[in-house]
Amino acid sequence: MHHFSRLKTLLIWLVAIAAIVVAAPNLLSQAQLSSLPGWVRQDRITLGLDLQGGSYIVFRLERSDIIRDRLEKTVAGVRDKLRGAGIRYTGLTGTGQTVTVKVTDPAQLQAAADLLKSLTSADVALQQSNDGQLTLQISDKAIDADTVAAQTRSLAIVARRIAGFGRENFTVRPDGNDRIAVQVLGSVDAERLKNLLNEPAALSFHLIDESMTGQQALAGRWPATSQVLYSLDDPPIPYLVDRSIIATGADFAEVDTKTDLQTQDSALVYRLNAEAAQRLAQVTTANVGKHLAIVFDDQVMASPVIEAPITDGRGEIAANFSEEGVEDLTVMLRAGALPATLTAVEERTVSPLFGSESVFSGLVAGIVAVVLVAALMIALYRMLGIIAVVSLIFNLVLIVAVLSVAGATLTLPGIAGLVLIVGMAVDSNVLIYERIREEERVPHTTFAQAVERGFSRAFATIVDANVTIFIAAVILFFVGSESIRGFAVTLTVGILTTILTAFTLTRGFVAAWLAKRHPRHLPKSATSLFEHANIRFMGIRRYVFTASAALCIAAMLAFASVGLHLGIDFTGGSLVEVKAKQGNADIADLSARLNELNLGPVRVERIGDATNALIRVGSQDGGENAEQSVATFIRGELAEDYDFRRVEVVGPAVSGELTMLATIGILASLFAIPVYIWIRFEWQFAVGAIVATLHDVIIMLGLFVLTGMEFNLTSVAALLTVVGYSLNDTVVVYDRMRENLKRYRKMPLPILIDAAINQTLSRTVLTAATTLIALLALYIFGGAVIRSFTFTMLFGVALGTFSSIYIAAPVLIIFRLRRNTNGEDEGDTSMKSGKPAV
Secondary structure, X not given: OOOOOHHHHHHHHHXXXXXXXXXXXXXXXXXXXXXXXXXXXXXXXXEOHHHHOEEEEXXXXXXXXXXXXXXXXXXXXXXXXXXXXXXXXXXXXXXXXXXXXXXXXXXXXXXXXXHHHHHOEOOEEEEEOOOOEEEEXXXXXXXXXXXXXXXXXXXXXXXXXXXXXXXXXXXXXXEOOOEEEEEEEOOOOHHHHHHHHHOOOOEEEEEEOOOOOHHHHHHOOOOOOEEEEEEOOOOOOEEEEEOOOOEEHHHEEEEEEEEOOOOXXXXXXXXXXXXXXXXXXXXXXXXXXXXXXXEEOOXXXXXXXXXXXXXXXXXXXXXXXXXXXXXXXXHHHHHOOOOOOEEEEEEEEEOHHHHHHHHHHHHHHHHHHHHHHHHHHHHHHXXXXXXXXXXXXXXXXXXXXXXXXXXXXXXXXXXXXXXXXXXXXXXXXXXXXXXXXXXXXXXXXXXXXHHHHHHHHHHHHHHHHHHHHHHHHHHHHHHOOHHHHHHHXXXXXXXXXXXXXXXXXXXXXXXXXXXXXXXXXXXXXHHHHHOOOOOOHHHHHXXXXXXXXXXXXXXXXXXXXXXXXXXXXXXXXXXXXXEEOOOOOOHXXXXXXXXXXXXXXXXXXXXXXXXXXXXXXXXXXXXXXXXXXXXXXXXXXXXXXXXXXXXXXXXXXXXXXXXXXXXXXHHHHHHHHHHHHHHHOOXXXXXXXXXXXXXXXXXXXXXXXXXXXXXXXXXXXXXXXXXXXXXXXXXXXXXXXXXXXXXXXXXXXXXXXXXXXXXXXXXXXXXXXXXXHHHHHHHHHOOOOOHHHHHHHHHHHHHHHHHHXXXXXXXXXXXXXXXXXXXXXXXXXXXXXXXXXX
């Protein structure tokens, strides 16, 4: 330890300098960054939606549109094939995923079947009946393939529309096989954005079929070459429109808006490409005096009279929209038509002001946590405490550097993860320092030797303890929402950097301190009170176990009878936080106004200060569109008097998936962590970990039932983190038990367990204290949004400390981890012996 190699020291300092250089751009403005030399990396952490404002919206491609499009193409293909071959037919119809046609001449049936085979594939089957009917069946697999293809095409179109909307800071990515996730950062009009993206915007030019009126067509039969479409008017007017397409929006070479300065009416101004312009010229020349139908998403937008041939491919479309609506329509046409309607199934919108307040609250909580934890460590360990604080600060810098290089997104739960790391990072230092204190008491051991042994013998324990939290964080990444993933990433990176700094930077500083100061012992501190601790924990295990079992039963009964207060993540619905533009939020007035909208159960409560209110609306019966309508109605009703700080809308499909993912996450943690402990220890230890984990989960669920706190994805994150943290402490105790099992082969198991708990008691108390201090700072200063998360963590840390002593340890006795020398159950010897025999 005295001779920490110069190469290691050099590498540590190089890493430290590199981390500072990489993390530094996060403190600079964009203008300052642009003035830096080109060789300097300018990686920065991206602030998430909840920290800088914006909208995150998940759209689902309407499968019905995909089916209809495939059906229409198949029907058109059948019509073209049979007509081209001169085969007479009747009853050509398409319903669902089935196309049927009847060949009138039985002699031509086989020829027709042979022709239609070209339309079949592995996913489209052709069936032939004796009565001349042919059936084409489109399989679900074919529709699935079409949906994936439509998703791929839609990604580029959506991106172009957002860019045309004037946005630069946005992402568009696939979500599953039939969804598109859109995130636009900054100040966003979410309603306008959704309207811009969900319309297919398929525009086409047709002729009006004037052989009969639309009303006459509806009353009888119309030609198969035409179709009845309705106008955008209110009430809508039916038109009989020829199916032949003259031009589409894809044929527009240019499209722009035009506003009449006198009437303020807006119109679209377009120019077709050469090929489409020629087609339009031919059709309009031959049909002067007739009507042209301009169809937008299967509705007639306009039906102008062809007064003269249109030979230059230019024209205007009078649109009965607002100026903003015409601008959006122009953006849609420039970007191209979507292959299917996009229905919003999830929305999370945050105002930039709310985001900036969250950043400030998180920074304050982090600074307070660092100061309090630093003060405690310095008070307890003096110089070694200062070293621990320096390592903690470097650890935070290293986390920021790693997140910057990785291009990670920092969310509000991610800031909570950083604050949590502040409390947990010194855990490794506490474990090492307390191990050094133990090694000091071994006879004929110098302080330098104690330090060396303390670091080496604490390594495996620290790794084992942190792996449990690491597993929980990895599972959270795969089952959590975007913001929870930010927490998982921050926690994962923090665990890795904590282990790294503990055994590199901290060790290097301690080596330099030993070489320069030659200390002879650790400074005396409050932890010395635990040196000769001989608390008989196992002596009351039956009483504590019984009481805990009773609490668990009560919690399960409450869970079964009352249930959890599930948030919209799991039930669907809407959550809107508003801030009064003037004065305080009037809760009674808000409730009255919203109840008049007939949205079902509406709950309004105060959140934060008197100017803020939180509105909760239950899930709607009308599906995804009904859920989205809730947010639209609330915005329309309250926009004049309130600013919208955040809006969350979760449809039934997404809420069902989130429920399933949360369940999988909890079950995966309950499985994966004990399996790891089983691999590293004996099976009894794994059983003890499982029992302790189940105890913590059941009591935590009971807490949610008792307090009525909302249980949402953030609660799942807190629950899984508590599970990992609880087993962190359990692993440390287990590791000491394993050592004692090898050292004291004849010691009764209850006494051996007591000895292990007493030997690690200082570490248990200090770790809990530092973590609780950090969480308390987060609870007080972190803001109302994550307060329930922090409260859950505070309770969970205390509960996990308890269960590692009184639940995980007694299970080892119940399952007879070791029998005494007489072959008796050691569970009956807990009160027969005094101090452990060394």
